Amino acid sequence: MEVPKIVEELKPFFEPKAVAIIGATNKKGKVGNVIFENFKRNKEKGIFKGNIYPVNPKLDEIDGYKVYKSVKELPNDTDLAVISIPAPFVPATMRDIAEKGIKAVIIITGGFGELGEEGKKLEREIYEIAKANGIRVIGPNCVGVYVPDTGVDTVFLPEEKMDRPKSGPIAFVSQSGAFAAAMLDWAALAGIGIGKMVSYGNKIDVDDADLMDYFIYDEQIKVVTFYIEGVKDGRKFIEAAKRITKVKPVIALKSGRTEYGAKAASSHTGSLAGADVIYDAVFKQTGIIRAEDFEHMFDTAKAFAKCKLPKGDRVGIVTDGGGAGVMASDAVAKFGLKMAQLSEETLNFLKENLPPHAVAGNPTDVVGDTDAQRYKIAIEAFVNDPNVDAILVIVLFQVPLLNEEEVIEILAEYAKKSEKPIVAVAMGGRKTEHYAKLLEEKGVPVYPTPERGVRALADLVRYVKYLEKVKGE
Amino acid sequence: MKEDALKVIKDVLGKGRKELVEYEAKQVLKAYGLPVPDEKLAKTLDEALEYAGEIGYPVVLKLMSPQILHKSDARVVALNIKNEDELKKKWEEIHENAKKYRPDAEILGVLVAPMLKPGREVIIGVTEDPQFGHAIMFGLGGIFVEILKDVTFRIIPIEEKDAWAMIKSIKGYPILAGARGEPPADMEALVKMILKVSELVDDLKDYIKEMDLNPVFVYNEGEGAVVVDARIILK
Secondary structure, three states, rough: OOOOHHHHHHHHHHOEEEEEEEOOOOOOOOOHHHEEEEEEEHHHHOOOOOOEEEEOOOOOOOOOOOOEHHHOOOOOOOEEEEEEOOOOHHHEEEHHHHHHHEEEEEEEEOOHHHOOHHHHHHHHHHHHHHHHHEEEEOOHHHHOEEEEOOOEEOOOOOOOOOOOOOOOEEEEEEHEEEEHHHHHHHHHHHHOOOOEEEEEOOOOOHHHHHHHHHHHHOOOOEEEEEEEEEOOOOHHHHHHHHHHHHOOOOOEEEOOOOOOOOOOOOOHHHHHHOOHHHHHHOOOOOOOOEOOOOHHHHHHHHHHHHHOOOOEEEEEEEEEOHHHHHHHHHHHHHHEEEEOOOHHHHHHHHHHHHHOEEOOOOOOOOOOOOOOHHHHHHHHHHHHOOOOOOOEEEEEOOOOOOHHHHHHHHHHHHHOOOOEEEEOOOOHHHHHHHHHHHHHHHHOEEEHHHHHHHHHHHHHHHHHHHHHOOOOO | OOHHHHHHHHHHHOOOEEEOOOOHHHHHHHHOOOOOOOEEEEEEHHHHHHHHHOOOOOEEEEEEEOOOOOOHOOOOEEEEEOOOOHHHHHHHHHHHHHHHHOOOOOOOEEEEEEEEOEEEEEEEEEEOOOOEEEEEEEOOOHHHOOOOEEEEEOOOOOOHHHHHHHHHOOOOOOHHHHHOOOOOOOOHHHHHHHHHHHHHHOOOOOOOOEEEEEEEHHHHOOOOOOOOOEEEEEE
16 A cells, blocks of 8 residues: 555654744743643653754743754754744744744644634635645644654643543544543543544644544554534545545544524525535445544444454343343344344353353343353353354443452453454443443443443444445445 | 536526526436436427327426426416316416416426326435535435425435435335335336436536425336426526
């Protein structure tokens, strides 16, 4: 596969050799200070391996780092510039950057197109400079880039106020900076690994389509999530989306669901076509999975990140509570999946090996006096049954005889060695949350309700069906 | 194909109009091989009688005027005309109704069409989105589109798999697949129509703004489908 030039162009954003922080300052809490601190901290930890060059005409040094008076003075290995100076000064700085030959710029600063015509003029000026000099720009009005593995972190919300998630196979792209920051913080708490985060704000240059093309070739990334407010170049988006979904799943959360097309339509068709149904069409046609809300987005993302893809839509359910099993079965129907018809062999195996008061079938109910071994028996049977494509295991950790660590080990072992996706559902409170986290860390996605677990499985199935459809094209 | 359709469109634009009357819209559709009824535009009563004779009674008369686009509101459609006498009477009636509805209406002629046997009604439409360009819509006609808004969209151009997915994704799909003992509808004919509309609009996207094929009658499997009424709005 020939690697397109976008991959080379965007690389400095994610793994720069040297970053210039334009507007770096020693004033705590200032954007230019937080970004500098982020890089410095990651450098000290040995995560960020590049050089850090603060730029500020008024300072000589910050925390032992030499400060450069201007972009012109910067060492020649600088390949990424992060700008946090006020908007009116950005065009002049862009000209210096162009002269210096730096090809990747993140403009954190706000006060551009979002404020009106003056700001739009500035944006156009910046874009012209970028375009004429082959510079790629993320932003303006954004939080930029976060890459835990390389230590790039332009998120100007300080670490003591916002946790950073660990690394992982999920890429997260957000138009909104505030949403991006909140989601990173939440992902850190939820134990969701984010390999790369990009928040592009007003996206005068680098957009969703560019990032999709980049992520096709990013081996670390297994699934891409987008928070989208609006797409500027619809055709470019569609083409890029079709390319990436053939290789990896994309999940999009599009806000503005209730928005209606403001344009006056004279046809019947026109009157039925709000912006939202058009986005729906785009997502369906390009194989993008549309999320209802952020929980849905990350529920599905972690299933893709951790699970193998199912061969079909037949679900097998193991539970230690009858009610939860019924809820899961309902959800299977609701999300268009099928309950697997277990083979004779499986049923016999279950009947022989489970106690008589357990329910062999689908769902298989190992009942409230279960130990971890009954789970092992049921999961083993489901894994071996050719009529089962995906497995949902409900563990109510509250039952008295269940050794939590043991059942976690069993689930993790089968999730790893089985060719089928296995997701877990753990309903409960504080203690359950603790065990759910342990299970997640062992590579099994865990959901707080049967419905959410089944929905994630349904999205895996939907993606597999899309792949089957586009195969051979 | 494209040339014939473009000629119709350019003629209409040349007359300073932005909307094709049914007859013109169907000429455009026909140029792309979409199934339209075997119908003719009569300028005089004598022509109408002649065409009705060729088509065979019963026939339908539809008065064509750029000023009258909602033909049923203006009562300029006469259905199920069984013979010459009735045709003469209806000819007068729809002309009078036209005059009452819009005294200034320019009358391009009267479309003489065969009385079609009823089929399951669907709608195929096109609209233009500012970001993504033209989108095609499919749904069941009548209350399904009017009240339940059971329609689905895709961005043009579409592929065959998209056309199938559209048909299968509407809630009313069982009605096409054959509910309550009915035989299934000719879905292959529908897929072909949807694909042809996509092709047509992709070719003529610089001219076409919106389009409604409403209703389209779809018959039982193997029996095809036909565009009963059509509107095309130009940019």
